[in-house]
Amino acid sequence: MDRRKFLSAGGFSLTAAFLAACNIERSPRAQRLLDLAEHRNENVERLLFQHSSMNYAKSGAKIAGSAFPSYFISDTVPVWDERVRGPWALEVSGLVKNPTKFTLEELRRLPFRSQRVDHFCVEGWNAVAVWGGIRVSDIARVVGATPDAGYVDFQSFDNGYHESWDIESAMHPQTLVVIAMDGHLLGMAHGAPARIHSPIKLGYKNTKYLTKIVFLPKRNGGYWSDQGYEWYGGT
Numbered sequence: 137m138d139r140r141k142f143l144s145a146g147g148f149s150l151t152a153a154f155l156a157a158c159n160i161e162r163s164p165r166a167q168r169l170l171d172l173a174e175h176r177n178e179n180v181e182r183l184l185f186q187h188s189s190m191n192y193a194k195s196g197a198k199i200a201g202s203a204f205p206s207y208f209i210s211d212t213v214p215v216w217d218e219r220v221r222g223p224w225a226l227e228v229s230g231l232v233k234n235p236t237k238f239t240l241e242e243l244r245r246l247p248f249r250s251q252r253v254d255h256f257c258v259e260g261w262n263a264v265a266v267w268g269g270i271r272v273s274d275i276a277r278v279v280g281a282t283p284d285a286g287y288v289d290f291q292s293f294d295n296g297y298h299e300s301w302d303i304e305s306a307m308h309p310q311t312l313v314v315i316a317m318d319g320h321l322l323g324m325a326h327g328a329p330a331r332i333h334s335p336i337k338l339g340y341k342n343t344k345y346l347t348k349i350v351f352l353p354k355r356n357g358g359y360w361s362d363q364g365y366e367w368y369g370g371t
Contacts, residue, residue, distance in 0.1 A: 204317075253335040256339060300357060311336070314332070341358070
């Protein structure tokens with residue numbers, strides 16, 4: 137039984153995400169209960185998480201292609217306008233020895249990985265795509281992330297969207313800064329010029345329209361996490 141089925145069968149799916157999605161106003165007592173449930177969920181997920189565990193889409197599963205859903209929080213599809221913002225770059229900072237800004241071309245010169253994996257949504261569906269990009273762990277080595285970096289925040293130009301991760305998940309070999317999808321450069325609808333993707337996290341944790349990676353000593357929430365969705369968000 138995989139982790140998703142285990143959590144569901146074991147009754148661990150009662151989290152703040154449910155009430156947040158239903159827009160239910162929470163009393164202090166209810167919030168304490170939900171915080172406790174989320175803490176229990178996270179402890180279980182951390183116990184089940186294995187850094188060596190890898191996801192590979194089933195051989196018969198079809199690539200979603202143009203049917204792959206597109207989500208963003210801005211009123212329209214976010215587009216990086218160089219005339220207004222200047223050339224796009226990925227800024228990596230925080231608890232690192234060598235803070236760096238990577239242009240798209242500089243990212244493309246780093247070791248490139250391609251993986252055909254599942255994408256899991258908190259709503260219960262999954263889709264398959266071929267993601268191409270650079271491991272976050274490789275970027276961490278280039279910038280010299282320090283041992284006291286326990287968390288990573290992924291920030292976006294999609295109206296300030298961000299989500300923070302635990303360092304173990306960020307360093308997983310299938311966690312990528314994605315610049316290509318299904319053999320083509322990443323499109324605007326799916327997070328161009330770059331986004332985070334990993335099959336070990338639910339979709340809302342995979343920040344699109346990426347502009348910053350910040351290594352932190354402690355977690356700092358996220359767009360959906362701050363609204364009651366489970367912070368850990370593991371699959």
